[in-house]
Amino acid sequence: MSWEEIIKDYNPTIQRERRIWVNIPKDKVYDILQNLKNEGFEHLSSLSVTDWIDEGKFEITYHLWSYKFKVLLTVKTKIDREEAKIKSIYPIYDRSAWIHEREMHELFGIEFIGNPDLSPLFLEDWNEKPPFRKDFDWREYVRSKYYNKENEREKAYWEVWLK
């Protein structure tokens, strides 16, 4: 099966020359990525997450590059915000998937089932909501953590905020 046939059923759109987007349901992603890798998409250049808070979904985006076909294939999938879990692609792409998944776990709180190490990467002693989620009120958090109304030198800030 060629790579075109693998993604044929999911209405791939051609963004421009050699740049293809495809939306795939959550439970099919693992198998499709496995097949795509066998067909030559061996480079996972990045894995990112978008928070569509109005829809109640997280969109996970995998960017795959093929040295054989010189094609950048963007695989997207949506998962529920409430139940943010997806099967890890660590067994397919190994360390390059591991580090991205670890970061996305930290910043968005998505659980990648099967990833061996999802320990914190940048944040230490973080007890709040994952900071890149849209419902994390970082302004409020910064004010309560770093600023103090009684502090003389921060008076100017508070004058604006309390207006």
Next chain:
Amino acid sequence: MVDMDKKVMARKMGRLIRSIWIFNWFNSCGVTELLPVVASIYDMERFGLIVVDNPKHADVLIVGGYQTEKSIKRVIRIYNQMPEPKAVMALGSCTITGGMYWDSYNTIKRLSDYIPVTIYVPGCPPRPEAVFQAVGMIFEHVNQLKKEVKGK
């Protein structure tokens, strides 16, 4: 300034001004304008400023730019490893108020809330001239202290 008796301070800091050895702690853009200080045009070695690899050899800790919640712990550890007399030079507006990261959830706002800072060098990032001026001001301050102590 470090909380110390003036006399003790003058004695300790007096040793510092002959030639100062610097330990750099950079994890942000504060470094970009300090690299020319090391390079041949400004050439800090002609003033006896030498960069060392180990905080245990250093007199001055230069903290370049903003510090995150994670890196400030390392700064404190490095600061504690440095022998007396020691001074801390903080580069950039970020170390004073947080600078452009004033509302970041992960960046500390003022360095002197965490370690004693000897001198702040404002700028975004500060120019090499400002760094030299700051060094000169530390020297001047130490001389002033010595004079005051002798006058007593």
